[in-house]
Amino acid sequence: MKKLKVGLIGLGQRGRGLLNNILHNSDQAEMAALCDLFPERIQAAVEKVEKSGQPTPMQTSDYMEVVNAGLDAIIVATSWDMHVAVCLAAMKAGVTVAIEVGGTHNIQDCWKLVDCYEETGTPFMFLENCCYNDDELLVTSLVRNGMLGNISYCQGSYCHDLRYEIAGGIDTHHYRLEEYKKHNCENYPTHELGPIAKILHINSGNRFTKLVSMSSKAQGMHEYILKQPKYADRLGDVTFAQGDVTTTMIECENGETILLKLDTTLPRLYERGVTVSGTKGFYCQTTRSVILDSKEYDEGLHGYEKAFGNQDEYKEYLPEEWRVITQEQIDAGHGGMDYVMLKEFFRCVAEKRPMPIDIYDAAAWMSVTALSETSIANGSVPVECPDFTRGKYKTRKTVDVLTLPVVQREKE
Numbered sequence: 391m392k393k394l395k396v397g398l399i400g401l402g403q404r405g406r407g408l409l410n411n412i413l414h415n416s417d418q419a420e421m422a423a424l425c426d427l428f429p430e431r432i433q434a435a436v437e438k439v440e441k442s443g444q445p446t447p448m449q450t451s452d453y454m455e456v457v458n459a460g461l462d463a464i465i466v467a468t469s470w471d472m473h474v475a476v477c478l479a480a481m482k483a484g485v486t487v488a489i490e491v492g493g494t495h496n497i498q499d500c501w502k503l504v505d506c507y508e509e510t511g512t513p514f515m516f517l518e519n520c521c522y523n524d525d526e527l528l529v530t531s532l533v534r535n536g537m538l539g540n541i542s543y544c545q546g547s548y549c550h551d552l553r554y555e556i557a558g559g560i561d562t563h564h565y566r567l568e569e570y571k572k573h574n575c576e577n578y579p580t581h582e583l584g585p586i587a588k589i590l591h592i593n594s595g596n597r598f599t600k601l602v603s604m605s606s607k608a609q610g611m612h613e614y615i616l617k618q619p620k621y622a623d624r625l626g627d628v629t630f631a632q633g634d635v636t637t638t639m640i641e642c643e644n645g646e647t648i649l650l651k652l653d654t655t656l657p658r659l660y661e662r663g664v665t666v667s668g669t670k671g672f673y674c675q676t677t678r679s680v681i682l683d684s685k686e687y688d689e690g691l692h693g694y695e696k697a698f699g700n701q702d703e704y705k706e707y708l709p710e711e712w713r714v715i716t717q718e719q720i721d722a723g724h725g726g727m728d729y730v731m732l733k734e735f736f737r738c739v740a741e742k743r744p745m746p747i748d749i750y751d752a753a754a755w756m757s758v759t760a761l762s763e764t765s766i767a768n769g770s771v772p773v774e775c776p777d778f779t780r781g782k783y784k785t786r787k788t789v790d791v792l793t794l795p796v797v798q799r800e801k802e
């Protein structure tokens with residue numbers, strides 16, 4: 391197979407992680423162009439590429455040079471505010487483009503993405519790696535195999551203590567610092583919402599209809615900064631707009647509801663906590679448990695605890711990719727999901743197959759940030775979710791991100 395020539399725009403924390411994974415997929419892709427605003431980030435990335443044995447890539451601080459370089463695909467890992475501009479430029483130039491996760495503060499951005507895609511037909515992929523993670527694929531597969539019955543409710547969160555990253559932005563230029571000063575919203579919905587939206591067939595017979603969002607007061611960052619000699623002088627006077635915990639409820643046309651939680655400025659465990667509740671069963675990522683109604687559990691409050699940690703008993707529901715993954719591929723980043731996702735993305739580019747997470751998914755998921763900001767700013771009022779497919783969701787048939795097995799299990 392001909393190797394794809396790939397450009398990477400944005401060489402911060404995530405760009406560096408993606409670079410590792412692209413180099414791990416060197417049978418599929420060559421790292422042909424690198425772009426960032428900081429020359430030292432470009433230099434470090436170039437050295438990594440050369441060390442891996444690949445030719446020295448093109449280097450630039452102007453993303454338009456990457457767009458116009460005649461590449462097979464471009465990956466965008468910039469700060470959130472640049473995703474849409476770079477993506478539109480790439481689509482207009484006819485270059486397959488994949489963008490990193492993050493929301494948008496502007497609904498018009500989502501419409502611009504959809505309109506540009508429909509005008510140009512340029513392949514687009516939203517790089518939501520959690521859709522490729524083993525837990526999320528396991529529960530999707532359990533749902534597709536009917537194990538959990540009809541789904542009524544899903545929940546998920548982005549709980550990640552990012553105080554060091556946000557405050558550290560004053561030295562690293564990380565965009566979250568400015569974001570948290572200016573905005574109060576569900577700013578990072580897609581890690582949990584992406585897999586949930588896929589489970590619920592959003593944009594494929596179902597859609598988000600409305601949401602309501604609420605934020606707690608903002609105090610975590612301020613208290614943290616005052617305790618850090620490194621930041622207290624420089625950031626002690628800053629007022630943060632972003633509430634410590636933001637909760638968002640989304641209603642779907644087919645009657646399911648979704649609860650999202652963003653919790654990034656208080657001390658806490660990392661947790662995505664995907665939970666899926668159906669008429670025959672329940673999945674909980676935090677306790678790694680699958681609870682089936684058909685199984686006997688002791689009566690009482692704690693009977694179901696027998697299921698804690700039992701999800702490994704359901705490994706045959708995982709897609710092939712997660713049964714053959716090597717330790718090296720797992721270690722390449724985020725426990726293997728980055729490797730699995732990029733492999734699939736490159737396969738779709740090479741074989742000109744439809745992208746598993748497309749522009750309509752991106753628009754629906756990213757728009758939650760803007761809609762939640764509107765809801766919170768107006769006293770947590772319900773806000774209508776736009777239908778970015780303009781009615782096509784009623785008949786669209788989309789596929790799961792990977793082929794999921796059909797499992798024949800004895801009736802449990």
Ligand SMILES: NC(=O)c1ccc[n+]([C@@H]2O[C@H](COP(=O)([O-])OP(=O)(O)OC[C@H]3O[C@@H](n4cnc5c(N)ncnc54)[C@H](O)[C@@H]3O)[C@@H](O)[C@H]2O)c1
Nearest residue numbers: 400401402403404405426427467468469490491492564565
């Ligand atoms: N999928 C994941 O697991 C995951 C994890 C972390 C971050 N991310 C996403 O990755 C993206 C980047 O996050 P990060 O933490 O690496 O941020 P970062 O600030 O560390 O890196 C962003 C980089 O983009 C560069 N950049 C900004 N504007 C640019 C432009 N116009 N042209 C070229 N380069 C430009 C910056 O110089 C910086 O080096 C975000 O969308 C974030 O949500 C995803």
